Amino acid sequence: MxxxxxxxxxxxxxxxxxxxxxxxxxxxxxxxxxxxxxxxxxxxxxxxxxxxxxxxxxxxxxxxxxxxxxxxxxxxxxxxxxxxxxxxxxxxxxxxxxxxxxxxxxxxxxxxxxxxxxxxxxxxxxxxxxxxxxxxxxxxxxxxxxxxxxxxxxxxxxxxxxxxWRLALAVLAIGPVALFAAMLGMRGVGNDHDQFSLATANLNNVVVEYLRNMPVLKVFCRSASHFQLLQSRLQAYYQLTTSITRRTVPVWSLFTSVLGAHMLLVLPLGAWLYARGEVSPEDVALALMLGSAIFxxxxxxxxxxxxxxxxxxxxxxxxxxxxxxxxPSIASRSVTFSEPPLVELRDVDIQYGGRSVLADVSLCLRPGSLNVLVGPSGAGKSTIAHIMAGLLVPLTGGVFINGRPMSELADSDRTRLVGMATQEVFLFNGTIRENLCLARPDASEADITKALRVAQAEVLVHGLPDGLDTQVEELGTRLSGGERQRIAVARLLLADTPILLLDEATAFADSLTQRAFFWDLRQAYPGKTFVIVAHRLAGIECADQILVIEQGRLSANGRHTQLMQRNGYYQSMMRCEASCSGWTLTSGRGDLTTSQG
Amino acid sequence: MTNVNVWISLRRIFARSGTAARPLLLGLLLRVLERCCELMPYLLCYLWLCTILEVPRPGFGWAADPGWLALALIVSFVLQWLLAYGGQKRCFLESYRIIAGYRERLIERMRNVPIGELRSQRVGQLADVVTDDINRVESIFAHVLADFVAALGLSLVALLVLASIEWRLALALAALVPLAALALVVSRHLFERAGLRKHVLYRQTSGLLVEFIGGLTTLRLFHRADAWAQRLTAAFADLRRMSLSIEKWGGGPVMLFRFLVECGLLVLLLAGTLSVLGDEIPPVSWIAFFLLAYKFLGPLLEAAEYLVMLRHACQSEVKLEEAWALQPLAEPLVAKTPGHFAVSFDAVSFSHGGEARLRDISIEIPERSVTAIVGPSGAGKSTLLHLLGRFYDPDQGAVRMGGVDLREMGSEQLYEKVSAVFQQVQIFDGTIIENLRAGREDASDEDVRQACVAADCADFIERLPEGYLTRVGESGFALSGGERQRLSIARALLKDAPVLLLDEVTAAVDPQSQMAIHRALNTLARDRTLIMVAHRLSTVRNADQIIVLDRGCVVESGKHDVLLRCDGLYAAMWAAQASDEPTPVS
CATH class of the missing domain: 1.20.1560.10 (ABC transporter type 1, transmembrane domain)
Known part of the structure; x- marks a missing residue:
């Protein structure tokens, strides 16, 4: 290339x-x-x-x-x-x-x-x-x-x-005039064109914004003022077109007229030369006809x-x-991992746009363990998952697999080792089955059923018009965000990689059963290393390691009981979660209560 | 895609724009006259040749004099320039004025389209249509239409002039034009079919590409990006192959038209070999035809090119008709004002996209009560809320507030009484303060701040680079789901409307934010008619009324305890969710 x-x-x-x-x-x-x-x-x-x-x-x-x-x-x-x-x-x-x-x-x-x-x-x-x-x-x-x-x-x-030669010159004499008119006409055209493009872009932006924001504007009775803004942009646009038209038309009309003006000289000159017996009438006629082909x-x-x-x-x-x-492409060494390897992050630093996102993060994932990343939004949990999946390359430090840098692995080897379900679920057009089997087209029916069950997507898929063979594009917006997430989790489980990363992929579980999910994960896929980015704590007690990320740093790690004793953030998170789950709206008559569950 | 007909499209544009066509027609006439000046030099040359060949046309003997010829040409040139000036100016200005009217009326119409129709995908399509397609129509309307008419006009006048010299030869010259026109008419279908095929293929390929770009991360994670790139390569190859054959079918007939038109010259020559004509027609008449033939043929050749461009514009016009087809909500002439804020659904049915969403719903919601709407996904919970917000009007039955049908209340008055916190109604492009003040325009800075504190958004707003003046929305700073939600709660607090619609959003927020949102909702729920779609049943177990929907019907309603005792759908849902209670913290 x-x-x-x-x-x-x-x-x-x-x-x-x-x-x-x-x-x-x-x-x-x-x-x-x-x-x-x-x-x-x-x-x-x-x-x-x-x-x-x-x-x-x-x-x-x-x-x-x-x-x-x-x-x-x-x-x-x-x-x-x-x-x-x-x-x-x-x-x-x-x-x-x-x-x-x-x-x-x-x-x-x-x-x-x-x-x-x-x-x-x-x-x-x-x-x-x-x-x-x-x-x-x-x-x-x-x-x-x-x-x-x-x-x-x-x-x-x-x-x-x-x-x-005289007739030729008579035809060509108009050339400099036409050129002059053209230059006169072209003068400022670039500027006008820029102004016009800008005005068009402005108008288009306002129209698109207006349409996009219409629901909110209407509900808050603001559509009239924005409509006025739109109208004023429309007016500005048409004022510009009018002024450009008024400025360019005189010269442009001169230019188009001049292009036919070779006749002005050719015919009288031809008639004069003919009168002197120097050209034939057909020469004059030809010069006249061809002249228009020049300009x-x-x-x-x-x-x-x-x-x-x-x-x-x-x-x-x-x-x-x-x-x-x-x-540079790295040759695949067809490394296979029958056992999950030891995964380590060593001294990872990463920045986006000059802002430090992760600083000095080191952590270790034991083979076959279930690890949960928690912390406030924007703390860097997802970034850690992205680095482990090889989507991001840290500034310094890196990921080590059984002590060897992951960057030495070819893409194909890495993807056989690490699988990830991202926050934004991508389902491509095709059947649900094709989507599920993206990584392993030869997955057995039993594997699919197991993955769907653990991802709590079994009922959902069976409820679809054609079950597993339903076309995704026919569903349109009928699949909710949570439902898409469950399919993505099932897809990841089917990929059957030794290390599985779930980035906020359990958000669906807030109305269902995150605890059951964690439990099923351990039962159905023993021996796999899991890394789960979560914002709910239900069922977290069964995790082998909880990693608390705050402001780009690993502030604590350990089991539930350990963190409850020593980490302030974790404790307050637990308290909030308990209070949220017990929250209820009561009556509109002023006597609302917040009961604790 | 329906049939493209230039004439019908043009008439529709005039009708939609609500402006008079007459000024444009005058402009077009000037353009035709302008182009007719192009005939002058050839006519003068003809007259000159007549004098030379000693068959002068009566009254044109002066044409032998170069001086007079020059003078006549100068007059004609000045006339042409003046006509060009007047015609171009009028045509441009009038075309822009007509499309301006068209644009304004279309946008005015969009304003009253039901909010429900403005879902994000639909908005994307509409936006394309009212920007790109209208621009295409405008530019072609302004630049090509006049050229097209002027070319046809010149051609016609040239033919008339020739016919006045010798009608039989003029007939011969134009003999093939009907055949050529037939080729164009037939090709219209080919052109459309070709255009449609290309459009479909193009859309498929670009859809595939959008999928590819959107899913690139996932594809790479599953090591499938290369396989997809290969699919795209195959699609590009298809597009390449099809484009070529389409171009042949689309461009071929135009080429044929031009060839047939030019063959008129051939027919002219062959007509001369007929003995009746050959001997009868004077040489000067032949000369006139040879001089002027291309003034008849040339503009027709040009016109074919313009026609192709016009057809492109008409394809866009047909797309614009789809936007016109959206029916606006009817607004009452005199809006009725409700006396109180109880809400009722009276035998309401509603279907959308060919699917029944709500069936025969009857509900009474007393003033200042909390009503929860629950049910499995797809039961129609959000649709119920949407009807209350008049995102759509019901097909049958009526939604009433204080006994007044929402349709008689009018949208503007409805939205004064109703506040909404849900996904479709969150943030518009503008500064944070603009978004907040949309709730109450005259709110003081202190009021705004207090609302923000209550909704737990003051902290994050004040941490933003420009604080309350930060621009947000698609064209500005991107807020997270939880932040948007809190901002719209603050705005609802400011608005202080007697009826509140709430969609419990389960955005991925950390427990701390969740708690803050709950606090704010509690403040908001005070002294209002509150109607809330709830996903977690525990959040509404103390509601005054719980309405259980399933497949668009109300299956149960009542208080939590009553519903549990009924042992129906609600009880089943409650049992399913109860197991999810986290361990209480001691």
């Missing part, structure tokens, strides 16, 4: 992306050149016809079949050549787009996860889908159109000089300049993704 740098300029990036297709593109452009020549043939034939009519009108009818045959050939040639050029350009464009997308996806597969989290799926989707799609217009259409728009005037100019293409070129900025902006958005480094 080619390595790009983040600061690669957009045109350069485009050049690199098209690397292996440039030769074919050149062929398409050569064909375009031939098509341009074929496009001039009909005018040449009309010239011949007029010439016959002027000089030997009596022979005209005889020459008609001959002219018609030539014309038919010219038209066919023109359309065949253009067809071929466009076919090739599209072929190349689609090939380049597929390559670009594959490159982007390959980069994403290997991208560091913290980077990925920072991107937002919307932005990434925009790059891989929309931004690449924008290349189509440029590669498939503009390349051909612009080539034709540049070559046609050149060919015409040569033809005109061959015809008569009209300029219109296309000017449109092209308006359409190109979004393409370049898309390329610029792709640049950082393409510049992602590809981590």
């Amino acid at each position: 080619r390595n790009f740098r983040a600061n690669t300029s957009a045109p350069r990036l485009l050049y690199e992306l098209t690397a292996s297709h440039r030769l074919v593109m050149v062929v398409a452009l050569l064909i375009t050149f031939l098509a341009v020549l074929a496009e001039l043939l009909p005018f040449w034939l009309l010239y011949q016809a007029i010439s016959t009519l002027v000089l030997t009108p009596y022979q005209f009818v005889e020459t008609l079949p001959f002219l018609a045959a030539w014309l038919a050939a010219a038209l066919m040639l023109k359309y065949l050549l253009y067809g071929a050029a466009y076919l090739i350009s599209h072929h190349v464009a689609y090939a380049i787009m597929a390559t670009a997308r594959n490159t982007l996806v390959a980069k994403l597969v290997a991208a560091p996860l913290p980077w990925l989290h920072g991107q937002g799926s919307g932005a990434l989707k925009q790059s891989v889908i929309q931004d690449v799609e924008r290349l189509e217009g440029f590669l498939a259409h503009h390349t051909i159109e612009i080539t034709a728009a540049i070559l046609a005037p050149l060919c015409v100019a040569i033809l005109l000089f061959w015809l008569d 009209k293409p300029l219109l296309k070129v000017s449109r092209f300049f308006m359409e190109i900025p979004p393409v370049l902006a898309g390329l610029r958005r792709m640049a950082p993704i393409l510049a992602l480094p590809v981590p």
Whole structure:
């Protein structure tokens, strides 16, 4: 895979992306050149016809079949050549787009996860889908159109000089004027375009915000004021379009008119030269007809300049993704762990955006133990789980498996050793069964049943329309967050790795049975090492080790009874939990009580 | 996707915008006249050739003089510029004005769409439509429509001029146009089918990609990312292959149209070989046709390109129609005011998305009482609350407050009386203080702070970089579930409405925060009609009334003790949850 740098300029990036297709593109452009020549043939034939009519009108009818045959050939040639050029350009464009997308996806597969989290799926989707799609217009259409728009005037100019140099000059004399008008017209276009894009983006943001916030705004009787804001943005937008229109129309209308103004000189000059017997009438007619082929293409070129900025902006958005480094691959040593190994975190430090998230954390997980991480939100519990799963790489320190650094393991070996159920559950489109068996497609029916039972998802799955074979996408929003979590836990249990990490994956158990869950886990999967990030304490007494994380540090560890004696935070957490579970709302008539359970 | 018809779409846009079409039509007329000026040099050349070939057209003898020719051309050029100026200005301004009206009316309509329709997915789709699609319609409407009409107009005028010189040759020149037009009409279906296929494939691929990006962490954890990348590679290859064939089917007919139109020239030449015409028509007439043929053919070739662009805009217009199809809530002309705040459901049935959500619900909720709604998931608990908040109107029956049907109360008055703390009604994009003051606009800083202290959110707010002025929501600082919940409780405290709707949210918060939330809820519950969806039965065991829902029906209701004695669904649910009580701490 080619390595790009983040600061690669957009045109350069485009050049690199098209690397292996440039030769074919050149062929398409050569064909375009031939098509341009074929496009001039009909005018040449009309010239011949007029010439016959002027000089030997009596022979005209005889020459008609001959002219018609030539014309038919010219038209066919023109359309065949253009067809071929466009076919090739599209072929190349689609090939380049597929390559670009594959490159982007390959980069994403290997991208560091913290980077990925920072991107937002919307932005990434925009790059891989929309931004690449924008290349189509440029590669498939503009390349051909612009080539034709540049070559046609050149060919015409040569033809005109061959015809008569004075007529040629008369046609071309309008060039500087048109150029001047174009420059006048283009002046400030970039600025206007920027302003217009900004106003459009502003308006779009307000509209999207308005729609998104509508429920809250309406319930709190605020929709009217936000509607006014929206209306004022709408007005601002239309004031801008009006002022841009008023400013650009005078010059733009001059520009479009000037493009046909070569006639101003050609016809009078032609008539004068004819009067002096220096040119023939058909020469003047041809100069007149061809003249429009010189300047009209300029219109296309000017449109092209308006359409190109979004393409370049898309390329610029792709640049950082393409510049992602590809981590060196480690050869799989097919290490297998029949017994769970000893897992240690040694002196782990990690930072996000300059803020220390974990400092100096060392801990040890005995083989086959059940470990629970507790602590206030934001203390770093999940970060520890992420580091153990290899999703995050600490600044210093690391994870050690039986004394050897985990970073020496290949991805495939690590994922065979450590499994994790994340907070945000990802169920892909497919059946529930396919989702459950993501890691082990060959799992037996008995394994699936066991995993579902322990994850307390048995009833849930049986209640689905087609049980295990229900399509996830058909369920839509019918699966609640808790239900998705249970499926994710079952999936993890099925993965059957020696070490299993559950990141907040037991949140569902607050209305069900976390205690039963812990108990079942021990019974059904003896000999596995569990690490559970939890915010409820029910059933925690059966844990082999409880790790209390506070402000990025391991403040205490031990069994329930030990922590109840020596850790203040743990004690207060226990008290709060007891009080919460006993809490009840009573009456609205002022005599509410908070009873302790 | 329904059929795309440019004409129908244009008429709908005019009708929806509520603005007059006449000023735009005048602009279009100016644009047509502007382009007709392009004929002048060729006509003058023809007249000049007539004088040279000594068959001058009567009254045009001056055309032999280069000076007069130059003067006529200058006049024509100035005229063209003036027409271009007037026409472009009017067309742009009027197009923008029409789409402005369209936008404003659409947004106005969105304002009264039932809140329930604005679920997050739906909002995403709607947002795309009212931003991207409307922008596409606007830009094509403003830039392409006038060019299209002007090109067609020029073509028609050129043909008329030629017909006035020799109608039989004009007929020959235009003979293939109907055939070419037929190709375009037929291709409309091909174009649509091709567009639809591409749209479907494109959506599938982008769906797959969204899945891939969203699930990348999980996929990597299970070592499946490479396998998925391969699926994507295959999808991209499919897209590539299909795109090419679609482009052939979509672009081919346009190419054919252009070819057929240009072949009109061929028919013209062949017509000359017919002996009747060949000998009869004077050479100057032929010359006129040769000079002007491309002024007839050229604009038609251009028009085909514009038509393709217009069709793209119309595809967007069809999508916009889906947004127009959302029915707004009916609001009363004169809002009735309820005298008290008891709430009742009177034989209410409601279905959504083809599924019956609530069936024949009748409930009485006395003023200032606590009512809990419980039941298994999917029983319709939240839907009941949503009907009370008028997220939807019921299909049958009525929801009343103080004896007044919510529909007669009007949304605005309803929301003055009702406060809500639940997932769909949390935080809007803005500063924290804006969100809090939404509860009560004139609340003093001290009131706001007190509410925050009571809801246990003062501490975290004051720790934020900009305190109460921190921007939150999707476009600002991301708050955790527990923080959002506490903020919306503080706002409800400020609002102090007589009716409170509450959805017990089981966000993953630590026990300390949970306790703070409970304290705040207790304050909030005082002296109000409170209706609460409860997941943990123990939280509502002292409620004045517990309503047990199952599959959209009320199966039991009453106080906790009574319900336990009934030994029905409630008793079963209670027994299932009772085993989950944690060990009491001594």
